Each structure stands twice: as structure tokens, then as C-alpha cells.
Amino acid sequence: MRPLLLALSSLLLAGTVVPACAAGFTVLSAGRIHTLDPRQPQAEAIAYDDTGRIVAVGTRKALLERYPQAKRIDAGKATVVPGLIDAHGHVSGLGLTKLQVDLVGAQSKDEVLQRLRDFARDLPKGAWLLGRGWDQNDWPEKEFPTAADLDAAFPDRPVFLVRVDGHAAWANTAAMRAVKRDLAGDWQPEGGQILRGKDGQPSGVFVDSAMQLVEQAMPPLDDATAERALALGMREAVAHGLTGVHDAGVSLAELGRYRRLADRGEMPLRVNAMADGDSDALAALCRDGIYQHPSGRLQMRSVKLYIDGALGSRGAAMLEDYSDQPGHRGLMLMKPETLEQVTRKARGCKVQVATHAIGDRGNREVLDTYAKVLGDAGDHRWRIEHAQILAPADIARLAPLGVIASMQPTHATSDMPWAEDRVGPQRITGAYAWRQLRDTGTRLALGSDFPVESVDPRLGLFAAATRTDAQGTPAGGWLPHEKLTAHEALRGFTLDAAYAGFAEDKVGSLEVGKRADFVVLAQDPLAVDPQQLRNVAVQATYVDGKPVYEAKAK
Numbered sequence: 118m119r120p121l122l123l124a125l126s127s128l129l130l131a132g133t134v135v136p137a138c139a140a141g142f143t144v145l146s147a148g149r150i151h152t153l154d155p156r157q158p159q160a161e162a163i164a165y166d167d168t169g170r171i172v173a174v175g176t177r178k179a180l181l182e183r184y185p186q187a188k189r190i191d192a193g194k195a196t197v198v199p200g201l202i203d204a205h206g207h208v209s210g211l212g213l214t215k216l217q218v219d220l221v222g223a224q225s226k227d228e229v230l231q232r233l234r235d236f237a238r239d240l241p242k243g244a245w246l247l248g249r250g251w252d253q254n255d256w257p258e259k260e261f262p263t264a265a266d267l268d269a270a271f272p273d274r275p276v277f278l279v280r281v282d283g284h285a286a287w288a289n290t291a292a293m294r295a296v297k298r299d300l301a302g303d304w305q306p307e308g309g310q311i312l313r314g315k316d317g318q319p320s321g322v323f324v325d326s327a328m329q330l331v332e333q334a335m336p337p338l339d340d341a342t343a344e345r346a347l348a349l350g351m352r353e354a355v356a357h358g359l360t361g362v363h364d365a366g367v368s369l370a371e372l373g374r375y376r377r378l379a380d381r382g383e384m385p386l387r388v389n390a391m392a393d394g395d396s397d398a399l400a401a402l403c404r405d406g407i408y409q410h411p412s413g414r415l416q417m418r419s420v421k422l423y424i425d426g427a428l429g430s431r432g433a434a435m436l437e438d439y440s441d442q443p444g445h446r447g448l449m450l451m452k453p454e455t456l457e458q459v460t461r462k463a464r465g466c467k468v469q470v471a472t473h474a475i476g477d478r479g480n481r482e483v484l485d486t487y488a489k490v491l492g493d494a495g496d497h498r499w500r501i502e503h504a505q506i507l508a509p510a511d512i513a514r515l516a517p518l519g520v521i522a523s524m525q526p527t528h529a530t531s532d533m534p535w536a537e538d539r540v541g542p543q544r545i546t547g548a549y550a551w552r553q554l555r556d557t558g559t560r561l562a563l564g565s566d567f568p569v570e571s572v573d574p575r576l577g578l579f580a581a582a583t584r585t586d587a588q589g590t591p592a593g594g595w596l597p598h599e600k601l602t603a604h605e606a607l608r609g610f611t612l613d614a615a616y617a618g619f620a621e622d623k624v625g626s627l628e629v630g631k632r633a634d635f636v637v638l639a640q641d642p643l644a645v646d647p648q649q650l651r652n653v654a655v656q657a658t659y660v661d662g663k664p665v666y667e668a669k670a671k
Contacts, residue, residue: 209371384412
């Protein structure tokens with residue numbers, strides 16, 4: 118194998134045009150470089166110019182001879198992989214977790230309350246206490262909480278806590294008093310649900326669009342704080358090896374904040390921003406065309422829609438009743454006719470459509486609409502975000518339509534303790550079906566949905582290859598026939614994520630002409646035992662050939 122690689126390297130280098138003076142170039146060498154280029158899957162070194170464009174890939178010896186004056190970066194025995202791209206995250210939401218109470222992993226309501234008390238000590242009087250990350254499935258009682266659980270500790274300060282999946286929220290009485298509408302009775306907002314007691318009074322839990330009733334009563338986030346949240350989110354992302362994020366749902370105002378950061382050279386990674394539904398952002402795309410910042414760090418060319426809610430809060434739209442709640446089939450957040458109207462608008466504007474669909478009904482409605490609207494359309498690369506529960510008959514429909522499955526491996530390992538309770542033993546066979554989808558020819562763009570899950574892509578690689586939790590349970594993996602290989606998972610976070618963002622000619626692999634976006638890892642993710650993937654250490658993250666994160670020496 119090695120002689121073949123060396124021969125390929127020599128051939129590629131022979132065809133590389135090299136300036137007479139090699140100053141202004143950098144040669145990176147490492148113990149192993151996984152290029153994700155099938156023509157030359159491994160290399161010892163890459164060379165790139167001072168703009169961050171890769172000019173050669175090959176052996177260490179050949180590149181150093183060809184570029185004798187180049188700056189040298191020797192990563193020693195480390196492994197280099199293409200920059201990791203999260204195909205579905207929420208950068209502002211991630212940044213805001215640094216400015217709010219982090220409730221992820223709280224094992225009881227008492228633990229939630231203690232975290233809230235600790236955080237509230239430094240809050241100004243009257244300020245809302247905000248948090249995110251609670252999950253009733255982690256608590257002993259596994260039941261939704263109530264306002265009363267918060268009222269004893271916070272009788273006057275409004276408290277609003279978003280569930281881990283972002284599709285439900287928990288409010289206290291003070292927060293509900295701020296709503297300019299009577300929340301009691303039997304009415305429900307379209308696309309949402311107010312949970313109520315037998316007396317018709319709101320319990321304190323709001324699902325999907327019902328959350329907006331309380332959110333609209335909250336003081337608006339000032340622009341400086343919103344911009345800081347983006348900066349914090351991006352900083353957190355690059356520290357975990359991400360060089361790109363597809364930000365799933367960005368308003369026109371938030372795009373403006375991104376643009377200001379990009380203008381100042383303060384975007385450490387590439388953001389593929391999706392317009393937030395049929396909004397001003399989509400109108401701007403239709404009026405002005407797709408947006409590209411000159412830096413190459415920011416684009417908007419797609420629209421993010423929602424057809425249904427989430428499985429954990431029983432908001433995902435199902436074809437039949439929930440197995441653990443007879444008579445309930447989830448929530449449709451958008452009527453099928455509205456979905457068709459907006460997707461036709463997007464197609465007419467040459468805008469990519471990415472639709473959140475969790476339940477089997479939600480996914481079917483999206484596939485039916487895409488088939489109707491797209492017809493024999495060409496390279497559209499429309500996406501289903503999550504594609505979480507698919508009816509078996511629908512699994513083979515994505516590939517012929519050219520629809521990308523944008524999926525999040527850690528959703529499976531987070532949901533596996535209770536997912537089958539929700540949908541039963543038959544429907545679970547179409548859940549988190551990475552292998553089935555890939556084997557039908559569907560392209561998988563992988564991500565995390567942070568801050569719903571951790572921003573750390575190593576956890577996604579681990580979940581995809583093992584389908585176990587951090588302790589290695591269940592033995593052999595949950596629904597193990599759906600596992601991906603480590604290489605397939607890495608491709609989902611690199612080349613296939615790049616393809617989903619129309620960027621595969623720029624990033625996603627390390628080859629001549631592409632950008633020098635790469636991650637330096639202490640271990641080889643394609644050589645370690647899959648159970649060790651979550652422990653692979655990120656030593657540095659580079660974008661355009663420049664370090665945007667370097668681990669502190671221990």
C-alpha cells in the first residue's frame with residue numbers, strides 16, 4: 118500500500134505548479150493525514166499558500182524539497198483529518214448557554230433548583246432567570262414538572278427553562294403572569310400545547326409553539342448580548358475541532374450580526390446559515406439571491422422549516438398513536454399545504470430547503486411535498502433535518518429524490534432509554550436508521566443539534582460507530598445493525614456535510630485547490646477502538662491554514 122501511496126503522491130506533485138520562490142507557503146506534516154480524498158486517502162504532508170489554499174499533498178520529504186523556504190508545522194505523531202463540519206447546530210443557542218443556567222444532566226428537580234439558586238445569586242433584582250437543558254426522562258419520576266416546583270424557590274422572579282430538545286419549556290407562575298393572555302381553559306395555540314391540570318389551569322409546561330406565549334413576554338435580548346452569544350458559540354465550536362457549522366434557523370437580524378463579525382475578521386469558522394422559515398431572511402434571499410461574505414466564512418442559501426415537534430416531549434407527528442400515550446399523535450407545526458407553498462417559493466428563488474421532521478408522519482409529509490414540488494429537479498440538495506423516525510416504506514424514498522438525511526448520532530444514544538416506549542417495537546425499526554438510509558444510497562450529513570446535544574463532534578463519531586453510552590452499554594450497541602463505520606461517520610462530518618452546504622469544492626477533504634481547514638488529533642480516529650473515539654484529543658483546529666484553537670500544554 119505504501120509504495121502505491123508514494124507513487125500517487127509523486128504523480129500529484131508532478132502536476133503541481135510551484136512558484137520559483139516558495140516563500141509564503143506552509144508545509145504541515147504529521148504521523149498520518151487522512152485526506153478523505155479517495156484518489157489519495159492518506160498522506161504525510163500538505164502544503165498551502167498564504168491565502169490558505171492547498172497547493173500540494175504528498176510525502177513529507179517531497180514537499181519539503183519542493184518548498185524549502187516554507188514555514189513548517191510538524192505535528193509529530195499526531196493524526197490530521199479534514200476540518201469537522203457540524204451539519205446542524207444552533208450557534209446563538211450554544212453561546213447563550215454560557216449566559217444562562219446550564220441544566221444538562223440534572224438528575225432530579227432538586228438538582229435543577231439548586232443550580233437555579235446558585236445562578237440567581239448574581240442576577241439583578243427583577244431579571245428573568247433563564248436556563249436550558251432539563252430532561253424529565255433523567256428524573257426518577259420521569260414526569261413533566263409544574264410551575265409549583267419552581268414557585269417555592271422563586272415566588273417573584275420570572276423563571277423560564279427550555280427543555281434539552283428546545284421543543285418544550287417550564288415556567289413558574291411569575292413568568293406566566295407576564296403573559297398578556299389568559300392561559301387557562303381548553304384552547305390551544307396552533308402548532309403547540311399548553312399542558313393543563315384537570316381544573317383547566319396551566320401546569321407550567323409549554324410545548325413547541327406554545328412556548329412563544331411566554332417568550333414574547335420576556336425582555337428582548339439586546340443586540341450586544343446577542344452578538345456576544347454568537348462569538349461565544351463559535352469559540353466553543355472550534356475548541357472541539359469544528360471548522361464549520363450549518364446554523365439551523367437564522368433571522369435576518371442575526372445574519373447582520375454574523376456579517377459584522379465577519380467584517381471584523383472575528384469568525385473563527387465557516388457558518389452556513391439557514392433562513393428561519395418563511396421570514397424576512399427568506400424574502401431577502403428571494404430578492405437579492407444567495408448570500409456569500411467575501412471572507413468565505415459566511416453564507417446563506419437555504420431555509421429551515423419545521424413540520425413537527427420532538428419525540429421527547431411527544432410533539433413529533435406520528436402516523437399512529439404514541440405507544441405510551443394512547444389517543445395522542447404529536448403536533449404538526451406546519452400544515453402540509455403551507456409546507457408546499459413555502460417550498461415552491463423557495464424552489465422558485467433557487468433556495469435549498471431543509472425541513473425538521475422527527476415523527477414518521479412528519480417525515481412522510483415532507484417526502485410527499487418534496488416529491489410534488491421538486492419533480493425532476495436537478496442538483497437541489499434538499500434536506501430532512503433529523504429524519505428520526507421513518508416508516509419502513511419511506512426509507513428508500515430519499516435517495517431517488519436526491520434528499521439528504523441530516524442526522525445527529527448522539528440523538529440515538531440520548532434517546533435510547535425511552536424511545537421504544539414512545540413508538541413501540543415495530544416503529545423503532547425505522548428509527549435512527551443510519552445504516553438503512555446509507556445502504557439505499559442516501560447521503561448522510563452528520564451533526565449534533567447543539568445545544569440540544571454536546572457540540573463535541575467526537576461524541577457523534579463515537580455514537581455513530583458504537584450506538585452505546587459512555588459506559589459502553591448496551592453491550593454491542595442499541596439496534597447495532599444501524600452502526601456506521603468510523604470512516605463513514607468521519608465522512609458524514611466532513612465531505613458529506615460539505616456537500617450538504619454546497620461547499621464540497623472548497624472544504625470537506627484535504628486536496629489541491631481546497632481550503633486548509635484541518636484538525637490535529639492526538640490519536641487516529643480510524644485506527645483506535647471505536648469505544649475510544651470519544652477520548653481522542655483535539656490538539657489544534659485550523660481554518661484557512663491558521664490556528665483558531667490550540668490546546669494548552671499539560
